[in-house]
Amino acid sequence: MRILATGLVSANPKPHLCTRHAFHPTLVDLGGGELLCGYDVGDSA
Numbered sequence: 001m002r003i004l005a006t007g008l009v010s011a012n013p014k015p016h017l018c019t020r021h022a023f024h025p026t027l028v029d030l031g032g033g034e035l036l037c038g039y040d041v042g043d044s045a
Contacts, residue, residue: 009037019043 010022020043028036 009039010041 009025012020020041022039022041025039030036
């Protein structure tokens with residue numbers, strides 16, 4: 001597997017209303033050029 005690009009998996013759509021963080025990202029190669037990404041989302045409140 002080669003890294004071709006990097007970027008955000010998840011972005012908080014309303015950071016001024018609540019704190020949300022994505023963590024524990026996991027990638028699975030499904031074959032045929034497809035990847036599946038899973039992650040946990042939580043807040044600090």
